[in-house]
Amino acid sequence: MKEIYADNAATTKMREEVIIEMKKFYSVEYGNPSSFHYRGLEAKRAVENARKKVAEILNCKEDEIVFTGGGTESINFALKGIAFANREKGMHIITSKIEHPAVLNSCKWLEKQGFEVSYIDVDENGIVKLDELKNNIREDTILISMMSANNEIGVIQPIGEIGKIARDKEIYFHTDACQIAGALDIDVSKLRVDLLTLNGSKIYGPKGIGILYIKQGTNIEPLIHGGGQERGLRGGTENVPAIVGFAKALELAQDERLKGNERLIKLRDKLIDSLLKIKDTKLNGHRTNRLPNNVNISFFDIEGESILLHLNEKEIYASTGSACSSHNLEPSHVLLAIGLSHDIAHGSIRFSLGRDIKEEDIEYIIEIMHKIVENLRKISPVKIKGGLK
Numbered sequence: 001m002k003e004i005y006a007d008n009a010a011t012t013k014m015r016e017e018v019i020i021e022m023k024k025f026y027s028v029e030y031g032n033p034s035s036f037h038y039r040g041l042e043a044k045r046a047v048e049n050a051r052k053k054v055a056e057i058l059n060c061k062e063d064e065i066v067f068t069g070g071g072t073e074s075i076n077f078a079l080k081g082i083a084f085a086n087r088e089k090g091m092h093i094i095t096s097k098i099e100h101p102a103v104l105n106s107c108k109w110l111e112k113q114g115f116e117v118s119y120i121d122v123d124e125n126g127i128v129k130l131d132e133l134k135n136n137i138r139e140d141t142i143l144i145s146m147m148s149a150n151n152e153i154g155v156i157q158p159i160g161e162i163g164k165i166a167r168d169k170e171i172y173f174h175t176d177a178c179q180i181a182g183a184l185d186i187d188v189s190k191l192r193v194d195l196l197t198l199n200g201s202k203i204y205g206p207k208g209i210g211i212l213y214i215k216q217g218t219n220i221e222p223l224i225h226g227g228g229q230e231r232g233l234r235g236g237t238e239n240v241p242a243i244v245g246f247a248k249a250l251e252l253a254q255d256e257r258l259k260g261n262e263r264l265i266k267l268r269d270k271l272i273d274s275l276l277k278i279k280d281t282k283l284n285g286h287r288t289n290r291l292p293n294n295v296n297i298s299f300f301d302i303e304g305e306s307i308l309l310h311l312n313e314k315e316i317y318a319s320t321g322s323a324c325s326s327h328n329l330e331p332s333h334v335l336l337a338i339g340l341s342h343d344i345a346h347g348s349i350r351f352s353l354g355r356d357i358k359e360e361d362i363e364y365i366i367e368i369m370h371k372i373v374e375n376l377r378k379i380s381p382v383k384i385k386g387g388l389k
């Protein structure tokens with residue numbers, strides 16, 4: 001049996017088309033975009049073409065796009081850059097309880113610097129409570145940061161509505177859109193965002209590359225000081241191959257988005273429905289308002305890690321919670337935020353499907369999962385009384 005990769009929310013395999021585009025910028029057109037000779041000019045042209053492509057997809061101006069070293073960097077840039085540039089106006093920031101650690105840990109660091117952060121609750125489906133958001137807005141609120149879709153439970157947030165709330169109050173609005181570029185429209189005027197983060201590694205592009213969209217007129221401090229690249233907002237020699245690869249990957253992701261969604265939603269729903277036939281299970285995240293590739297299910301009375309080990313033996317690669325939190329034994333902050341008990345959160349598995357996965361792979365996962373859960377429950381010492389908290 002061939003291996004089945006169902007961990008695309010952690011990262012994706014680079015597409016052949018992307019690798020081909022990138023290759024010559026390592027070996028032939030290797031110039032520094034800042035150099036005044038043909039090698040440099042070619043590299044500069046490649047970067048500017050990539051920027052143009054990205055701007056067209058986001059429906060924004062070219063000089064509103066800054067290339068960065070990935071999603072985490074873009075998020076740090078957005079949060080710290082807005083916080084420090086606008087602290088005369090206020091020192092209050094609003095975000096949600098289910099953000100990626102890049103947002104939550106940037107906020108924690110900002111709290112140490114004297115900023116105040118409100119963490120908004122989500123409902124049991126994982127959707128941000130808009131009333132609570134509105135109630136937390138203050139005179140000194142300078143920034144709202146809310147993810148477009150969650151990397152663990154796939155829930156899609158009402159970004160356009162949040163954008164309207166922020167705009168009415170003249171508060172900057174950033175969205176971490178790392179999970180949506182292959183699935184949803186990323187037109188920044190429809191999303192009503194001032195800042196938007198994307199990365200390459202989630203869209204079948206290179207790792208270690210991302211963008212921050214910054215709406216014209218936004219007051220922001222640079223995060224990385226250097227030689228004036230990216231209009232002085234992000235110093236350092238541009239990662240030309242990765243920039244070219246990112247633009248290509250984004251273009252392909254957006255071109256194929258609708259067809260891909262239709263296929264993935266069918267497979268996702270088949271996997272969800274079949275896994276929920278196993279007794280004592282629960283789907284995490286909204287049933288329909290979720291990313292086309294996300295399946296996150298809790299299996300009561302067993303450890304997610306044990307399931308993963310058995311899946312791994314069958315060369316099926318999935319995840320518990322998110323890859324970023326799999327280093328520690330604390331249950332996922334996202335699963336706790338939607339109201340799961342620690343025990344149930346620990347028994348959760350995420351399958352994030354990708355463009356290579358086939359219907360027969362889904363059938364194989366279903367067959368194996370039924371066996372694994374049955375076997376583990378036979379030997380399981382834990383019994384959770386009363387099910388959900």
Ligand SMILES: *Cc1c(COP(=O)(O)O)cnc(C)c1O
Pocket residue numbers: 009010069070071072073100102147149150151176177178179199200201202208209210
């Ligand atoms: C992957 C991811 C990030 C981090 O991006 P990197 O490129 O790995 O730094 C941030 N937010 C979300 C929602 C992600 O899925």
